[in-house]
Amino acid sequence: MRLKAAVGAALALLAASCSGGGADKATDTTGIDGARIIRASGEEWLSYGRTYDEQRFSPLDQINTGNVGELGLAWYADMDTARGQEATPLVIDGKIYVTTAWSKVKAFDATTGKPLWDYDPKVPGETGVKACCDVVNRGLGAWGNMLFLGTLDGRLIALDRGTGREIWSKVTVDQDKAYTITGAPRVIDGMVIIGNGGAEFGVRGFVAAYDAATGKQLWKFYTVPDRPGANEAEYLKAAETSWKGEYWNIGGGGTVWDAMAYDPELGLLYVGVGNGSPWNQAYRSPGGGDNLYLSSIVAIRVKTGEYAWHYQTTPGETWDYTATQHIMLADLDIGGKTRKVLMQAPKNGFFYVIDRTNGEFISANNFVPVNWATGIDPKTGRPIENPAARVDRTGQPFIVSPGPLGAHNWHPMAYDAKQKLVFIPAQVTSYPYIPAAGWKPSKLGFNVGMDTASNAMPADNAVREAAKKATKGVLIAWDPVAQKERWRVTLGGPWNGGVLATAGGLVFQGNAMGNLVAYDSASGKNLWSFEAQTGVVAAPMTYSIDGQQYVAVLAGWGGAWAITAGVLSDMSGPVRNISRLLVFRLGGKAKLPAMPAADDLPLDPPGLTAAANVVQGGAQLYGRYCTVCHGDAAIQASGRGGIIPDLRYSGTLASAENWKMIVHDGALKDNGMVSFASVMSAAEADSIRQYVIARANEDKALAAKKVAMR
Known part of the structure; x- marks a missing residue:
């Protein structure tokens, strides 16, 4: 089957003058070749930058300043x-x-x-x-x-x-x-x-x-x-x-x-x-x-x-x-x-x-x-x-x-x-x-x-x-x-x-x-x-x-x-x-549906019980392994919009066992959250939890301060 598919693909490319670059030999008008990309008039968009020069300029002018x-x-x-x-x-x-x-x-x-x-x-x-x-x-x-x-x-x-x-x-x-x-x-x-x-x-x-x-x-x-x-x-x-x-x-x-x-x-x-x-x-x-x-x-x-x-x-x-x-x-x-x-x-x-x-x-x-x-x-x-x-x-x-x-x-x-x-x-x-x-x-x-x-x-x-x-x-x-x-x-x-x-x-x-x-x-x-x-x-x-x-x-x-x-x-x-x-x-008349309701949950983390050195250790680990996905200083401002979870709001903060299952054991690897057991112990993984708890409490206090100043 693979050989048959490859032969069919080769024939399709031959019909489209796949060797061409600058030659206009295409017999199949639907096939894309270099000549078609080069001479593109604007009706189509055939390559990432429209044409090989990547200028992203279209000669179309029906839609204009007027x-x-x-x-x-x-x-x-x-x-x-x-x-x-x-x-x-x-x-x-x-x-x-x-x-x-x-x-x-x-x-x-x-x-x-x-x-x-x-x-x-x-x-x-x-x-x-x-x-x-x-x-x-x-x-x-x-x-x-x-x-x-x-x-x-x-x-x-x-x-x-x-x-x-x-x-x-x-x-x-x-x-x-x-x-x-x-x-x-x-x-x-x-x-x-x-x-x-x-x-x-x-x-x-x-x-x-x-x-x-x-x-x-x-x-x-x-x-x-x-x-x-x-x-x-x-x-x-x-x-x-x-x-x-x-x-x-x-x-x-x-x-x-x-x-x-x-x-x-x-x-x-x-x-x-x-x-x-x-x-x-x-x-x-x-x-x-x-x-x-x-x-x-x-x-x-x-x-x-x-x-x-x-x-x-x-x-x-x-x-x-x-x-x-x-x-x-x-x-x-x-x-x-x-x-x-x-x-x-x-x-x-x-x-x-x-x-x-x-x-x-x-x-x-x-x-x-x-x-x-x-x-x-x-x-x-x-x-x-x-x-x-x-x-x-x-x-x-x-x-x-x-x-x-x-x-x-x-x-x-x-x-x-x-x-x-x-x-x-x-x-x-x-x-x-x-x-x-x-x-x-x-x-x-x-x-x-x-x-x-x-x-x-x-x-x-x-x-x-x-x-x-x-x-x-x-x-x-x-x-x-x-x-x-x-x-x-x-x-x-x-x-x-x-x-x-x-x-x-x-x-x-x-x-x-x-x-x-x-x-x-x-x-x-x-x-x-x-x-x-x-x-x-x-x-x-x-x-x-x-x-x-x-x-x-x-x-x-x-x-x-x-x-x-x-x-x-x-x-x-x-x-x-x-x-x-x-x-x-x-003259387009289509309408987008109404915006979904906001999901602004209150920031309500568990209380911080860990020692300062544990939190500091968690901060170092978070900075190296977590920032790139979950955000600087544990703030994923867009996470509540469906991109990547904001850990300050995570229900697992209150459960050391659930946190371990995810961060250390990789329970959510199919969602992209793999196990970090190869680079940290279970105790070190929990220190990240303590750091996020500390950060969540700091931001909760900042929010309350803002409200009090109004």
């Missing part, structure tokens, strides 16, 4: 996963395809919303503990008559586009390690290209290409060298001297978990490479070094998987400053000459313009306040670092801007060539980096080499309010040639949605406050807004069928900020998770 006020809901579809929704849908031949949390796939009629099929890869629940940033998925790839899905547990799966039937499945990672896949595959010349995540958990990053017809691996590109003497590729041999110590024993990091772009003329694939593992370079690479190819943009010859060039945005990074953020390609007039450029606004807060033919640095400027560097050297393209921010070298704490969630995270940008503007979903954040003393890697939890307990938000309303005041979410219109801001919109808080720009003079963005908004791309004026009933972090897209333009977005609050930022995570709300696909058109 009539966007008439935009209404055409239809909606409820998702069956109350977790973060980050996917950009694909629209092909009148059908819309979307991935949801837990790597599920759904297909609908794109005009009516009629469900057509769904697919569940049945990702084991315990995989959730390997995911740094929620059990999300960002989308699909398409080629021939197939769709391609990367699953959280590291599989690459080919589906029949018409039926959702699985054609082949390939395990792409070592599943005994904490690899995950959340990004969308790209498909080029019959090759499905996918990376992975897991740098915080001690893995070695790579990106690989697979034959679309069969799933056979075609090439594999590592982003971090193996031990000296074990590297065959010249680019990895060249990187060996930029590392110190026995880095290979702790993975090194450098995962390619999101950004990719492709230039068909140059035959180059551009990938963004992630942070080091652990963050703290003093443990990762004692003695320093640039640590190639961490935090770099790398160009790969797509046919062979060979190295072409690289540009490193943050040499020797120690702050989780990934360069996996959105990469887009454009031709810009710079100094009277048209340059083929690559643009990126990575976590470190600088906007980069790079020559995409050879990796030459052109320009960079910070688009939000930064203090880890004073600028980028115009001759070398290297950052001019602030020595005090180098906590890995000083051994002293320092509040660094931006923080580890970055000045810009995975949320896609958009580029309007007519306006000559890039629209950046940015954020202003800081973070107290505190080096961990005597750090050792662990089998579970974040392996970052930082003290993630001592920097927890204190139970102090004044400190919390000051932190909120200093933290912002912004939509920035950026001139990439002049390297300056043209306009900005300040939002309620960070973690707002990705961006879509259209020829109608519009910029669409969802936000953490629960709205989808259309702005005038020339001025930033708010022209239209829709209450989505939940935070929107995914990017909108648009398509047209029978002359009718639609705008679609997957809504559903979640992701890294929502689950880890504690008291800061609900700055814009708080908002609930109500996961839906929302589709709009001019």
Whole structure:
């Protein structure tokens, strides 16, 4: 049966000119090939960024600045996963395809919303503990008559586009390690290209290409060298001297978990490479070094998987400053000459313009306040670092801007060539980096080499309010040639949605406050807004069928900020998770159902009986093993909205035995809560319970104090 399916898939791809890239040989008009993606007119959305250049600009203009006020809901579809929704849908031949949390796939009629099929890869629940940033998925790839899905547990799966039937499945990672896949595959010349995540958990990053017809691996590109003497590729041999110590024993990091772009003329694939593992370079690479190819943009010859060039945005990074953020390609007039450029606004807060033919640095400027560097050297393209921010070298704490969630995270940008503007979903954040003393890697939890307990938000309303005041979410219109801001919109808080720009003079963005908004791309004026009933972090897209333009977005609050930022995570709300696909058109009359009743339970924890040293020990364990899912300082502000439980409200706090069954014994592993017996004793697990009880009582007292002051 597998041979029959593979042969059938190969024939389908042949009919769609799977070898083509630039050749228009398709005999099956429903098949997807490179030529169809390149010449996409706007009616369809065939790849994650619409086209290979990833500009996320649509030439459709039926919906424009003059009539966007008439935009209404055409239809909606409820998702069956109350977790973060980050996917950009694909629209092909009148059908819309979307991935949801837990790597599920759904297909609908794109005009009516009629469900057509769904697919569940049945990702084991315990995989959730390997995911740094929620059990999300960002989308699909398409080629021939197939769709391609990367699953959280590291599989690459080919589906029949018409039926959702699985054609082949390939395990792409070592599943005994904490690899995950959340990004969308790209498909080029019959090759499905996918990376992975897991740098915080001690893995070695790579990106690989697979034959679309069969799933056979075609090439594999590592982003971090193996031990000296074990590297065959010249680019990895060249990187060996930029590392110190026995880095290979702790993975090194450098995962390619999101950004990719492709230039068909140059035959180059551009990938963004992630942070080091652990963050703290003093443990990762004692003695320093640039640590190639961490935090770099790398160009790969797509046919062979060979190295072409690289540009490193943050040499020797120690702050989780990934360069996996959105990469887009454009031709810009710079100094009277048209340059083929690559643009990126990575976590470190600088906007980069790079020559995409050879990796030459052109320009960079910070688009939000930064203090880890004073600028980028115009001759070398290297950052001019602030020595005090180098906590890995000083051994002293320092509040660094931006923080580890970055000045810009995975949320896609958009580029309007007519306006000559890039629209950046940015954020202003800081973070107290505190080096961990005597750090050792662990089998579970974040392996970052930082003290993630001592920097927890204190139970102090004044400190919390000051932190909120200093933290912002912004939509920035950026001139990439002049390297300056043209306009900005300040939002309620960070973690707002990705961006879509259209020829109608519009910029669409969802936000953490629960709205989808259309702005005038020339001025930033708010022209239209829709209450989505939940935070929107995914990017909108648009398509047209029978002359009718639609705008679609997957809504559903979640992701890294929502689950880890504690008291800061609900700055814009708080908002609930109500996961839906929302589709709009001019004159749309559909209505969402009424908001469900709030479930604001009183904070009523048991009394604290444990000694202070027990609570302190629990705080250290919580910081290392629990913060990443349950929130800073045991505050999961969005947990009451259906994302991840807020432990301060847990009924198990009153029962040491029930707590042990869950935390130590793994009674809820199918829900993602695995056993932590391999890294802590039952007594240590109970000390976490005591810490959460202490935190709950502190916050109960703070709430009472607020009421008394009114």
